[in-house]
Amino acid sequence: MTQTNDGKCGCCCGIDLTRVKEIISECGTKENCLIPILQKVQDEYRYLPEEAMALIAEKLGISPATVFGVATFYAQFSLDPKGKYIIKVCNGTACHVRGNKTIIDAIRNRIGLEAQSGTTSDMMYTLETVSCLGACSLAPAVIINDKVYGTMNPTKMVAAIDELE
Amino acid sequence: MSIGKITSVQDLNNIKAKVTAALKAERVRLLLCCGNGCAASGADDVYKAFEEKLAAKGVDFKVEVFDEKSVALSSTGCQGLCQYGPLLHVVFGDKTYFYVKVTPDDVDEIIDTTVKDEKIVERLLFKDPKTGKAYVTKNEIPFYANQKPNLMTGCGVIDSRSLEEYIGQDGYQGIAKILGTDRKDVCKEVLDSGLRGRGGGGFPTGRKWMFTEMAKGEKKYVVCNGDEGDPGAFMDGAVMEGYAHALLEGMIIAGYAVGADEGYIYVRAEYPRAIKSLRRAIAQCEECGLLGKNIMGSDFNFEIHIKEGAGAFVCGEETALIHSIEGQRGMPSPKPPFPANSGLWGKPTLINNVETYANVPNIIRNGAAWFRSYGTETSPGTKTFSVTGEVVNTGLIEIPMGTTIKKVVYDIGGGTRNAGKEFKAVQIGGPSGACLTKDHLDVQLDYDALKKVGAMVGSGGLVVLDESTCMVKVARFFMGFTQSESCGKCVLCREGTKRMLEILDKILAGEGELKDLDVLEDLALTVRDGSLCGLGKTAPNPVLSTLKYFRDEYVAHIVDKKCPAGQCDTFKTYSIDPEKCKGCGMCAKKCPVNAISGEVKSPYTIDASKCIKCGACADTCKFGAVKF
Ligand SMILES: Cc1cc2nc3c(=O)[nH]c(=O)nc-3n(C[C@H](O)[C@H](O)[C@H](O)COP(=O)(O)O)c2cc1C
Numbered sequence: 001m002t003q004t005n006d007g008k009c010g011c012c013c014g015i016d017l018t019r020v021k022e023i024i025s026e027c028g029t030k031e032n033c034l035i036p037i038l039q040k041v042q043d044e045y046r047y048l049p050e051e052a053m054a055l056i057a058e059k060l061g062i063s064p065a066t067v068f069g070v071a072t073f074y075a076q077f078s079l080d081p082k083g084k085y086i087i088k089v090c091n092g093t094a095c096h097v098r099g100n101k102t103i104i105d106a107i108r109n110r111i112g113l114e115a116q117s118g119t120t121s122d123m124m125y126t127l128e129t130v131s132c133l134g135a136c137s138l139a140p141a142v143i144i145n146d147k148v149y150g151t152m153n154p155t156k157m158v159a160a161i162d163e164l165e
Numbered sequence: 166m167s168i169g170k171i172t173s174v175q176d177l178n179n180i181k182a183k184v185t186a187a188l189k190a191e192r193v194r195l196l197l198c199c200g201n202g203c204a205a206s207g208a209d210d211v212y213k214a215f216e217e218k219l220a221a222k223g224v225d226f227k228v229e230v231f232d233e234k235s236v237a238l239s240s241t242g243c244q245g246l247c248q249y250g251p252l253l254h255v256v257f258g259d260k261t262y263f264y265v266k267v268t269p270d271d272v273d274e275i276i277d278t279t280v281k282d283e284k285i286v287e288r289l290l291f292k293d294p295k296t297g298k299a300y301v302t303k304n305e306i307p308f309y310a311n312q313k314p315n316l317m318t319g320c321g322v323i324d325s326r327s328l329e330e331y332i333g334q335d336g337y338q339g340i341a342k343i344l345g346t347d348r349k350d351v352c353k354e355v356l357d358s359g360l361r362g363r364g365g366g367g368f369p370t371g372r373k374w375m376f377t378e379m380a381k382g383e384k385k386y387v388v389c390n391g392d393e394g395d396p397g398a399f400m401d402g403a404v405m406e407g408y409a410h411a412l413l414e415g416m417i418i419a420g421y422a423v424g425a426d427e428g429y430i431y432v433r434a435e436y437p438r439a440i441k442s443l444r445r446a447i448a449q450c451e452e453c454g455l456l457g458k459n460i461m462g463s464d465f466n467f468e469i470h471i472k473e474g475a476g477a478f479v480c481g482e483e484t485a486l487i488h489s490i491e492g493q494r495g496m497p498s499p500k501p502p503f504p505a506n507s508g509l510w511g512k513p514t515l516i517n518n519v520e521t522y523a524n525v526p527n528i529i530r531n532g533a534a535w536f537r538s539y540g541t542e543t544s545p546g547t548k549t550f551s552v553t554g555e556v557v558n559t560g561l562i563e564i565p566m567g568t569t570i571k572k573v574v575y576d577i578g579g580g581t582r583n584a585g586k587e588f589k590a591v592q593i594g595g596p597s598g599a600c601l602t603k604d605h606l607d608v609q610l611d612y613d614a615l616k617k618v619g620a621m622v623g624s625g626g627l628v629v630l631d632e633s634t635c636m637v638k639v640a641r642f643f644m645g646f647t648q649s650e651s652c653g654k655c656v657l658c659r660e661g662t663k664r665m666l667e668i669l670d671k672i673l674a675g676e677g678e679l680k681d682l683d684v685l686e687d688l689a690l691t692v693r694d695g696s697l698c699g700l701g702k703t704a705p706n707p708v709l710s711t712l713k714y715f716r717d718e719y720v721a722h723i724v725d726k727k728c729p730a731g732q733c734d735t736f737k738t739y740s741i742d743p744e745k746c747k748g749c750g751m752c753a754k755k756c757p758v759n760a761i762s763g764e765v766k767s768p769y770t771i772d773a774s775k776c777i778k779c780g781a782c783a784d785t786c787k788f789g790a791v792k793f
């Protein structure tokens with residue numbers, strides 16, 4: 001991924017950056033505002049568009065490399081657009097012990113994803129693994145968008161995805 | 166209803182008296198657990214169903230404690246037995262019923278039978294899965310009877326949204342007690358209590374407070390570590406969500422004691438419910454003058470901000486956490502300087518764990534001696550643990566420090582849950598922790614006893630493993646975790662964990678050699694000694710402890726090409742025994758990847774290239790025809 005130095009959109013992709021500007025003015029331009037800004041931008045756009053990061057760097061008076069460095073450090077941030085449904089399979093200890101691997105495989109098979117994680121080509125689903133959702137007593141646990149599903153098994157999981165559509 | 170500004174102990178006492186009177190005037194109170202676990206089982210829908218159906222049935226009910234109505238609906242924090250959630254604790258004065266696995270469909274019957282007629286809905290009672298015995302009240306259930314709750318009595322009992330109910334439990338009296346006193350005395354009281362950091366290290370909290378109090382500087386900060394990165398642990402999340410006011414009170418007391426006027430709570434992003442609850446609690450405190458300028462009419466000012474984490478385990482490390490609050494990459498830095506002298510923005514900073522702070526109000530109110538009456542000489546007090554894994558009762562527990570592992574696994578946890586599978590090990594302390602065996606069942610859960618056997622309390626995650634768990638895989642799991650969470654600053658942590666992971670993968674793929682074990686051990690010690698922060702220093706622990714206590718399992722994978730636990734897929738293929746298969750087709754229906762095909766009434770076959778080895782077919786087959 002390349003970064004433009006002038007802080008302007010470098011790829012003519014036509015992404016509307018109005019919300020980014022608003023978010024920056026809500027959060028402020030101190031260095032410690034960077035992470036909250038990135039979080040809000042990601043909430044809004046479901047990922048961090050390159051142009052948005054460049055704009056944030058310019059407004060905060062820091063280098064695009066710093067923004068990029070922070071964005072790639074934290075697992076929460078994504079530089080690629082995500083699907084409509086974000087399926088997060090817990091890969092914490094309790095869920096691992098109770099067999100989340102078979103659930104991941106069942107999901108991949110159901111949504112047609114070759115890789116262990118990522119987004120389907122039709123932009124419908126993103127599969128991720130996360131560490132501990134705090135529902136360990138109900139392992140294995142999965143979150144789809146904001147809804148938590150406890151005590152999953154492959155069959156229940158496929159049924160839950162079927163229900164989404 | 167607003168409770169107005171609180172400016173004196175008298176104000177707190179008045180509110181408390183009003184709460185007590187209001188609770189007394191109620192006929193029935195429905196305490197529905199809406200903690201993270203129960204929410205995952207649908208507690209929010211049950212809550213909504215109660216709201217709608219109580220109204221539809223003409224039962225006049227209240228949510229706010231001061232409303233004058235005889236039926237109260239309350240949403241509490243974690244009540245502990247998450248596995249059986251959503252939990253509903255019904256209180257009629259002295260009489261209580263405890264319902265488990267409540268669904269929206271049960272709500273009609275609960276209202277008609279229990280709320281109106283005060284009778285029990287038998288089928289919703291907790292039944293011991295082993296003995297079949299049904300329990301009417303919560304505290305008779307062995308899971309609860311064997312605990313000693315101090316924090317959890319608040320968490321699972323008051324409405325987590327209510328400041329008034331917290332004050333009704335003597336909440337914020339701790340602040341009233343210390344305002345105007347010498348701040349050194351407050352530090353001393355905490356020191357005398359013997360409270361040790363609940364975030365893992367077990368450093369004496371009072372001593373940390375004294376260092377920060379003595380540090381020179383006009384501006385100081387108080388930081389709460391709510392990152393709870395240890396996978397398999399959820400105690401801090403439960404406290405932030407269900408008992409936020411205890412945490413805030415602890416932080417305010419800490420602020421006064423060390424001379425700080427600003428605090429930060431760093432909460433991991435995976436806890437949206439905790440964040441919401443903390444925001445509400447902070448707003449409530451600001452409104453009635455428990456936070457902000459001139460707290461309770463004194464000249465003490467204190468404000469608290471929330472910082473959401475962004476998903477990096479290493480940010481639980483205190484220096485990394487501080488960098489993350491400052492808006493940078495969360496990488497640890499060398500100590501000294503310690504945060505007590507140079508922390509957030511270079512200012513003296515007190516940093517403690519959620520549970521550490523939440524224990525403080527009780528200590529200030531009841532005194533150091535009270536706290537010391539629980540636990541052991543060197544590890545006083547109670548501690549929460551999350552008990553998970555292959556055990557009958559999973560959930561959140563609170564026990565005096567020094568309770569044995571046996572008591573937790575058997576008396577509270579109810580023993581192993583899979584029929585015929587014996588207890589094998591308990592993993593304690595998360596990725597920095599260790600696996601302990603049957604021989605350690607009498608070991609006490611306290612800082613020093615665990616250290617002696619090469620483990621640590623850590624944050625309090627306790628994962629029970631039975632015979633079906635492969636210990637090499639457990640070690641591989643934690644290695645994979647620390648490897649991907651290593652921030653990359655130290656070469657040994659970054660590269661060493663990767664090489665260790667490769668060796669473990671090689672063994673699990675059936676390609677290991679015996680000499681790999683020596684290399685693994687050697688690498689483990691090098692990574693431990695050559696890393697800056699606790700992540701790298703402790704990352705080898707799961708490998709070291711499994712090598713120490715379960716070496717034969719490693720050897721079996723390498724020499725016999727077998728997984729003694731029968732868990733490793735490499736050594737396993739699923740097939741259908743044509744002799745036993747009746748051709749019912751159930752397995753093909755259950756297979757989530759359509760790997761099974763055949764004609765009804767003749768034997769089915771499994772396509773090994775499609776099979777994900779989930780075992781659903783074997784679980785379904787009534788004739789035992791699936792072999793692996
Ligand atoms: C890699 C790593 C992760 C940590 N994660 C946490 C955590 O999630 N929560 C926590 O309270 N402490 C965590 N700690 C410990 C903190 O660095 C620090 O010691 C603690 O917050 C101090 O609080 P206490 O004295 O109240 O325990 C972690 C330490 C390391 C090295």
Ligand code: FES
Pocket residue numbers: 090091092093094095096132133134135136137139140141396397398
């Ligand atoms: S380990 Fe999966 S929710 Fe905690």
